[in-house]
Amino acid sequence: MKKFLIFLFVxxxxxxxxxxxxxxxxGDARKSIAIIEANDSLGGSKGDTLYSILLADMKVSGxxxxxxxxxxxxxxxxxxxxxxxxxxxxxKYKLTTEAGLSLYVxxxxxxxxxxxxxxxxxxxxxxxxxxxAHKAISDINDALNLESIEWINRYVIFSRYTEPRKSEIVLxxxxxxxxxxxxxxGLNLFPKWGDKDQKSFYYTSFSGKLPTLYRLxxxxxxxxxxxxxxxxxxxxxxxxxxxxxxxxxAPEGQPDxxxxxxxxxxxxxxxxxxxxxxGGRYVDDESRIVFVSNRLGYANxxxxxxxxxxxxxxxxxxxxxxxxDAFGGKIVYASRETSSASSGNTFNLYLxxxxxxxxxxxxxxxxxxxxxxxxxxxxxxxxKNSRDGSQIGYINxxxxxxxxxxxxxKKVQSIDW
Amino acid sequence: xxxxxxxxITVLVLLGGCAQxxxxxxxxxxxxxxxxxESVSTADGNGISSPNGAMIDGRYNSSxxxxxxxxxxxxxxxxxxxxxxxxxxxxxxxxNIGGSQIKIEGNCDEFGTDEYNYALGLKRAKxxxxxxxxxxxxxxxxxxxxxxxxxxxxxxxxxxxxxxxxRVDLRVSR
Numbered sequence: 001m002k003k004f005l006i007f008l009f010v011x012x013x014x015x016x017x018x019x020x021x022x023x024x025x026x027g028d029a030r031k032s033i034a035i036i037e038a039n040d041s042l043g044g045s046k047g048d049t050l051y052s053i054l055l056a057d058m059k060v061s062g063x064x065x066x067x068x069x070x071x072x073x074x075x076x077x078x079x080x081x082x083x084x085x086x087x088x089x090x091x092k093y094k095l096t097t098e099a100g101l102s103l104y105v106x107x108x109x110x111x112x113x114x115x116x117x118x119x120x121x122x123x124x125x126x127x128x129x130x131x132x133a134h135k136a137i138s139d140i141n142d143a144l145n146l147e148s149i150e151w152i153n154r155y156v157i158f159s160r161y162t163e164p165r166k167s168e169i170v171l172x173x174x175x176x177x178x179x180x181x182x183x184x185x186g187l188n189l190f191p192k193w194g195d196k197d198q199k200s201f202y203y204t205s206f207s208g209k210l211p212t213l214y215r216l217x218x219x220x221x222x223x224x225x226x227x228x229x230x231x232x233x234x235x236x237x238x239x240x241x242x243x244x245x246x247x248x249x250a251p252e253g254q255p256d257x258x259x260x261x262x263x264x265x266x267x268x269x270x271x272x273x274x275x276x277x278x279g280g281r282y283v284d285d286e287s288r289i290v291f292v293s294n295r296l297g298y299a300n301x302x303x304x305x306x307x308x309x310x311x312x313x314x315x316x317x318x319x320x321x322x323x324x325d326a327f328g329g330k331i332v333y334a335s336r337e338t339s340s341a342s343s344g345n346t347f348n349l350y351l352x353x354x355x356x357x358x359x360x361x362x363x364x365x366x367x368x369x370x371x372x373x374x375x376x377x378x379x380x381x382x383x384k385n386s387r388d389g390s391q392i393g394y395i396n397x398x399x400x401x402x403x404x405x406x407x408x409x410k411k412v413q414s415i416d417w
Numbered sequence: 418x419x420x421x422x423x424x425x426i427t428v429l430v431l432l433g434g435c436a437q438x439x440x441x442x443x444x445x446x447x448x449x450x451x452x453x454x455e456s457v458s459t460a461d462g463n464g465i466s467s468p469n470g471a472m473i474d475g476r477y478n479s480s481x482x483x484x485x486x487x488x489x490x491x492x493x494x495x496x497x498x499x500x501x502x503x504x505x506x507x508x509x510x511x512x513n514i515g516g517s518q519i520k521i522e523g524n525c526d527e528f529g530t531d532e533y534n535y536a537l538g539l540k541r542a543k544x545x546x547x548x549x550x551x552x553x554x555x556x557x558x559x560x561x562x563x564x565x566x567x568x569x570x571x572x573x574x575x576x577x578x579x580x581x582x583x584r585v586d587l588r589v590s591r
Contacts, residue, residue, distance in 0.1 A: 164568050165564065165567055167567065180458070182458050184458075187564075187567055230560065231542070231562060232562075232563045234531075248535075250561070250563075253543040255535075255536040276537065277536075278532040279533070292533055323533070339492070345528055347530075
């Protein structure tokens with residue numbers, strides 16, 4: 001308590017100074033920033049992990065060039081060490097076990113020591129501490145008027161197989177340092193967030209005779225059965241207002257894409273093809289969808305109006321483009337570039353506009369799958385699979401920086417964020 | 418709670434009196450919203466029994482109730498000619514079983530990708546159903562489900578193993 005009051009006093013002094021800050025517009029040049037851990041910050045594995053998360057947040061934002069080594073110092077000192085004046089900014093932080101877990105951060109202009117931002121964060125649940133770091137960095141990012149990186153505060157939800165015919169659905173922060181299994185037992189797959197606030201998600205349960213789509217509120221446990229279908233049933237996309245979903249269903253044993261009104265349960269068949277149509281995603285203000293189909297004899301990305309039957313191919317390269325995601329006027333898709341029946345295949349990711357133009361490769365080797373745009377469309381999440389398990393990668397589409405986080409030995413089945 | 422409130426007010430009062438040019442300094446208080454909501458944890462389903470698969474009469478089989486699994490080529494969902502005799506045998510078995518519904522489960526190797534792989538498994542199940550219907554079995558007799566790559570009978574990184582996973586299993590629906 002005493003320390004906190006001292007902290008507040010120092011804060012008022014710092015912020016009372018005549019701060020002069022020059023903010024570079026646009027964020028195209030990364031800001032060099034030295035990270036100073038307070039001498040009395042919580043140590044151990046939690047302290048080490050927090051530091052690595054702060055570092056990862058800065059790198060993946062594409063806006064910062066953090067110092068390479070951890071520096072320690074006095075959190076309350078207003079003196080900028082001479083050897084750090086070459087940086088643009090100084091970030092000081094302190095992690096404590098005050099009231100659960102508290103993180104104090106302060107950002108300074110390195111050249112003149114003026115304070116730019118200062119804030120404390122607290123949570124009761126210590127297991128979710130990675131979110132303290134994410135919130136702090138996204139706030140610092142906002143304080144510098146850089147393009148929002150709000151997506152780092154979001155949950156990632158994914159399913160993974162645990163043994164044949166069994167899986168679990170797991171909630172995580174984007175670095176996977178926080179993980180919580182929220183559904184276990186049985187075969188439950190294809191989690192998909194049901195609303196922009198991430199309060200509920202859809203998933204497919206195989207516990208009954210037929211696949212059933214449920215929506216589960218992760219805070220109160222309320223579970224609603226949305227639809228049942230023979231064959232398969234997957235929620236592929238959710239409309240912006242959450243009132244409609246795109247689902248791959250097969251009531252007659254034929255996988256096609258349907259739009260379901262969540263409130264009324266009314267189903268509208270959008271595609272009608274004797275082969276495979278899956279993975280519908282809303283595009284063009286939800287007036288059209290892009291989806292994966294084998295109607296030309298191989299898996300590829302196609303586009304169709306919600307209310308029409310005319311189908312046009314979107315991508316004109318590759319012979320097995322079997323996954324895609326959409327954001328505004330652009331798509332990201334996975335392409336299988338080898339077809340070995342006896343060993344791992346190469347899957348690469350490509351960015352394109354929703355008409356198939358401006359194709360740009362995002363990966364060059366390995367099994368890169370399940371591409372998902374961030375909520376602002378600036379970053380792509382993907383899964384890099386190998387026989388040893390899965391890694392989750394993030395590619396900043398503007399800076400082309402990427403980060404990989406290990407997910408252990410179990411293979412991801414599906415993922416959303 | 419009361420302590421936090423006092424601290425928050427103290428922070429606001431102290432900072433409110435500080436003139437400065439730095440951006441976004443409002444709300445410089447303990448920010449717990451969104452952190453402390455605990456998500457639920459639940460169980461859904463006890464799992465479906467996993468087929469082991471066994472070598473019978475020189476062929477692998479992971480179906481039950483007298484049925485024979487049908488195998489497929491890489492990426493394909495057409496019933497190939499070397500499987501016709503097993504389709505005929507399965508049709509006979511259905512006649513012998515009588516009124517029970519038959520579950521047809523489509524499966525894939527691990528090389529496919531999420532939704533597409535499940536659709537591929539479903540197309541395999543549908544192809545087997547249609548082959549059985551062509552033998553005179555009523556289409557109402559069947560329940561189709563795709564298990565995608567979730568139900569492998571073999572996990573070795575060999576072609577023989579992968580080919581055992583590209584299959585359709587049949588069993589009485591219970």
